[in-house]
Amino acid sequence: MSILGKERKEDWEVVYEGATGLIDLYKEDPESKGMNGIVRGFRLFMDGLFQAIDEGRPIVWHNCGCSPELIRGLEGVQTMPIELLTVLQDLVGEVDYTVALIDEAEAHGVAPEVCSIDKAAVGAVLKDLYPDPDCMLYHNTPCDSQIAAIKCLTALTNKPMLLMDVPYLSGDREVKYLAKQFREAIPFLEEHTGRKFSWERFREVCEESNRTAEYLRDWNELRRHKPCPQVSKLVALNTALLVAFSGDHEGTAIAKAFRDEAKERIERGESSVEGGELYRAVWYQDPLWWDLQFYDWMESELRLVIPMDLFGYYAPEALIDTSTPESMLEGLARKDLRVLPMSRQFKGPVDNFIDDYLRLCSDYQADFGIFAGHVACKHGLGGIGLFREASREAGIPLLYFEFDMFDPRVTPVESIQDDIAHFIEDVVRPRKEAA
Amino acid sequence: MGKSEVLKTFQEVIEGPRNVYLDEWVRAGGKVMGYYCSYIPEEIFTAAGFLPYRIRGAGSEDSSDGDAYMSARVCTFVRHTISLALRGEFDFLDGVVLLQNCDHIRRAGDLFVKKVKLPFYSMLSVPRAPKERLFDWYLSELKRLKAEIEAHFGLTITDQKLEEAITLHNATRERIQRLYEMRKKDAPPITGEEALTVTIAAHLMPRDQFNASMDNLLADLENARVGDSYRARVIIIGGELDNPEYIAGIEQQGALSVAEVVCFGQRSFGELIPSGADDPLERIARHKFFQVPCARMVECFDDQVSVLKTTVREFSADGIIFQRMKFCDPWAGDGHNLYWRMKEEGIPFLGLEREYLVPSSGQVKTRVQAFLEQMGK
Numbered sequence: 117m118s119i120l121g122k123e124r125k126e127d128w129e130v131v132y133e134g135a136t137g138l139i140d141l142y143k144e145d146p147e148s149k150g151m152n153g154i155v156r157g158f159r160l161f162m163d164g165l166f167q168a169i170d171e172g173r174p175i176v177w178h179n180c181g182c183s184p185e186l187i188r189g190l191e192g193v194q195t196m197p198i199e200l201l202t203v204l205q206d207l208v209g210e211v212d213y214t215v216a217l218i219d220e221a222e223a224h225g226v227a228p229e230v231c232s233i234d235k236a237a238v239g240a241v242l243k244d245l246y247p248d249p250d251c252m253l254y255h256n257t258p259c260d261s262q263i264a265a266i267k268c269l270t271a272l273t274n275k276p277m278l279l280m281d282v283p284y285l286s287g288d289r290e291v292k293y294l295a296k297q298f299r300e301a302i303p304f305l306e307e308h309t310g311r312k313f314s315w316e317r318f319r320e321v322c323e324e325s326n327r328t329a330e331y332l333r334d335w336n337e338l339r340r341h342k343p344c345p346q347v348s349k350l351v352a353l354n355t356a357l358l359v360a361f362s363g364d365h366e367g368t369a370i371a372k373a374f375r376d377e378a379k380e381r382i383e384r385g386e387s388s389v390e391g392g393e394l395y396r397a398v399w400y401q402d403p404l405w406w407d408l409q410f411y412d413w414m415e416s417e418l419r420l421v422i423p424m425d426l427f428g429y430y431a432p433e434a435l436i437d438t439s440t441p442e443s444m445l446e447g448l449a450r451k452d453l454r455v456l457p458m459s460r461q462f463k464g465p466v467d468n469f470i471d472d473y474l475r476l477c478s479d480y481q482a483d484f485g486i487f488a489g490h491v492a493c494k495h496g497l498g499g500i501g502l503f504r505e506a507s508r509e510a511g512i513p514l515l516y517f518e519f520d521m522f523d524p525r526v527t528p529v530e531s532i533q534d535d536i537a538h539f540i541e542d543v544v545r546p547r548k549e550a551a
Numbered sequence: 552m553g554k555s556e557v558l559k560t561f562q563e564v565i566e567g568p569r570n571v572y573l574d575e576w577v578r579a580g581g582k583v584m585g586y587y588c589s590y591i592p593e594e595i596f597t598a599a600g601f602l603p604y605r606i607r608g609a610g611s612e613d614s615s616d617g618d619a620y621m622s623a624r625v626c627t628f629v630r631h632t633i634s635l636a637l638r639g640e641f642d643f644l645d646g647v648v649l650l651q652n653c654d655h656i657r658r659a660g661d662l663f664v665k666k667v668k669l670p671f672y673s674m675l676s677v678p679r680a681p682k683e684r685l686f687d688w689y690l691s692e693l694k695r696l697k698a699e700i701e702a703h704f705g706l707t708i709t710d711q712k713l714e715e716a717i718t719l720h721n722a723t724r725e726r727i728q729r730l731y732e733m734r735k736k737d738a739p740p741i742t743g744e745e746a747l748t749v750t751i752a753a754h755l756m757p758r759d760q761f762n763a764s765m766d767n768l769l770a771d772l773e774n775a776r777v778g779d780s781y782r783a784r785v786i787i788i789g790g791e792l793d794n795p796e797y798i799a800g801i802e803q804q805g806a807l808s809v810a811e812v813v814c815f816g817q818r819s820f821g822e823l824i825p826s827g828a829d830d831p832l833e834r835i836a837r838h839k840f841f842q843v844p845c846a847r848m849v850e851c852f853d854d855q856v857s858v859l860k861t862t863v864r865e866f867s868a869d870g871i872i873f874q875r876m877k878f879c880d881p882w883a884g885d886g887h888n889l890y891w892r893m894k895e896e897g898i899p900f901l902g903l904e905r906e907y908l909v910p911s912s913g914q915v916k917t918r919v920q921a922f923l924e925q926m927g928k
């Protein structure tokens with residue numbers, strides 16, 4: 117297959133074809149603005165990346181703890197999250213390709229307990245699937261597995277790398293600390309990309325990022341509606357939107373599609389579940405990315421909807437104040453510390469993690485919670501006892517299981533389906549009936 | 552006291568959470584501050600008049616109390632230590648200081664706050680790259696810790712007290728350095744199992760008493776030799792390792808450990824903190840922040856490698872044994888990188904995975920034997 121007139125490596129062809137197929141599918145369905153928006157965005161991202169490669173433009177890698185606005189402040193520089201291929205493969209491509217990358221990394225000596233998305237990123241580099249970066253800008257969040265990946269990728273590529281140290285807490289002192297590091301990152305980025313950073317351009321990027329944020333906040337509000345107007349799986353995709361598209365007009369277009377779809381469906385009185393929703397749950401920790409149809413199954417078989425999850429939640433913190441260079445750097449730091457899903461909840465004390473969950477359960481009127489414990493998230497699994505206690509105290513039934521969000525071999529889909537179906541039957545339904 | 556008596560004393564010190572020196576200290580009304588990691592300066596606690604006590608899981612029969620709060624995918628070091636804490640076996644502590652050195656310890660911190668509830672708790676945010684641009688933040692965290700201790704306990708940590716603490720801890724460093732110097736000999740006077748016992752004990756008892764015992768030990772070691780019957784010399788590297796029995800298992804196969812570049816080993820001591828007219832807290836901070844970096848640190852892999860190469864050379868080691876706790880992500884990245892870098896450098900390298908408190912398994916022994924064969928030993 118030719119992408120932008122050139123033959124690309126097979127893994128990329130698979131995801132490109134997958135995205136194209138889904139665009140065709142959703143195009144026929146006027147009810148799928150949101151899905152159509154994000155899948156279209158994925159393909160455009162690939163187009164942009166391939167174009168940058170073909171034009172020899174600089175490429176900067178970053179990780180999922182890093183919102184890319186600062187890098188976009190340099191004209192003509194292409195951003196590339198190290199998780200890109202895995203996310204695309206799981207969401208729109210073929211998960212077997214991800215599995216192969218995971219195996220490649222493990223065979224090369226990366227410990228099995230490292231997160232599968234991080235292993236797959238190492239696998240992608242080992243298989244020479246990623247374009248060489250001019251430099252890499254990483255954040256030490258959301259977890260240690262990212263640190264492992266960052267270290268492996270730096271050793272494998274031997275390219276310049278700069279770490280933004282994201283501290284434990286996220287108060288004003290921490291915001292200033294991170295903002296100061298962003299300022300120091302600018303000359304690093306300029307030196308290694310050969311491009312100038314422009315404050316004016318950065319301002320436009322931040323304004324774009326704010327526009328996206330506003331749509332996402334509206335969208336978060338709209339999804340509180342009962343019945344939930346839109347399909348569950350959309351919430352799982354929001355983090356991919358933020359990591360890949362923050363500061364890009366395509367991000368705003370996707371967020372607007374999410375918002376518009378929810379708004380229009382509410383106006384038409386539509387529910388995401390045919391026959392009407394029976395149960396609502398907050399899905400917490402990590403979504404099931406290797407089988408988005410799983411969400412359809414929950415809706416059709418169990419009449420269960422996920423109005424919100426951790427990846428979809430856009431915390432209502434301040435927008436980036438674009439009045440001065442300092443206010444922009446601080447605004448971006450605040451976003452990285454307090455808003456970006458995962459970074460917000462997974463770092464710092466466990467209260468960050470638990471409080472958001474309880475808030476979501478209450479705001480979205482959840483009948484129960486699903487703690488989908490991605491096996492690599494030791495920060496989450498290490499807090500499970502306290503999490504359970506907090507759920508019990510709040511009177512919210514909690515289903516807990518462990519699985520791998522990128523690797524279907526760890527817990528088969530049937531087992532997760534059984535867990536949820538039984539939990540509803542044994543716990544949630546009797547409780548609702550008694551209420 | 553000769554070598555065997557001193558080592559016997561140290562063995563008793565490291566057996567479980569409590570030891571006679573600690574009990575004596577507590578009986579005399581002394582305060583004890585627990586801490587987890589090499590990036591937390593003990594000097595601050597000493598200057599506050601506390602006994603610094605580095606938390607371990609020794610003496611934990613099982614990790615069931617920790618398991619009730621943490622998934623089995625959390626490393627067993629953390630689950631054992633938190634089990635002891637939840638059972639009240641660290642009740643002699645007046646407080647605990649942690650840092651976000653890894654995701655597992657962070658969650659241990661939450662349990663200390665919400666369940667163990669010692670009178671004092673502080674969590675430091677230590678930057679994850681030992682770079683000058685981040686040093687001010689680290690120093691400000693230490694200042695915050697100092698102020699918190701002063702406020703909570705109603706005391707003042709003067710510069711004079713900090714200087715005295717530097718002197719006391721430097722005296723330990725100097726003794727550990729002498730011990731390690733002796734291990735460079737053709738026939739070292741002490742095994743790795745014994746040396747790790749010594750360095751662990753330093754973390755658990757009053758330093759003046761430790762230093763005095765070390766003087767006896769060092770005097771006796773002048774003429775000792777244990778290294779004749781070994782097939783190879785290795786250095787043992789990695790993170791958490793406070794189980795001398797584990798090293799014993801390796802040494803029984805014929806691989807003598809001549810240096811342990813691990814937490815609780817040489818990495819916790821390093822060079823002396825220089826004297827000078829400038830702020831003692833800043834000198835302490837520099838020493839800790841720029842110590843031989845651990846795997847939680849980024850942008851410093853070449854420094855780590857260069858330390859290892861120097862250690863291999865100076866201690867005439869034939870190879871490196873890297874040990875990592877299962878589920879430990881920080882050391883997973885380094886495990887991968889070290890394997891390939893050591894291959895490039897031509898330094899024989901064996902990577903092992905372990906669980907806390909478990910002596911070397913049969914599999915470890917077989918792998919060590921194979922490693923020796925591979926090195927032609």
Ligand code: SF4
Pocket residue numbers: 231232233234258259260261262402458462490492493494
């Ligand atoms: S999914 Fe969890 S373990 Fe994986 S990179 Fe994200 S935070 Fe880390």
Ligand code: SF4
Pocket residue numbers: 626628629652653654655656790791876878879880881882
């Ligand atoms: S062994 Fe690794 S995972 Fe366990 S406490 Fe130490 S750094 Fe954390």
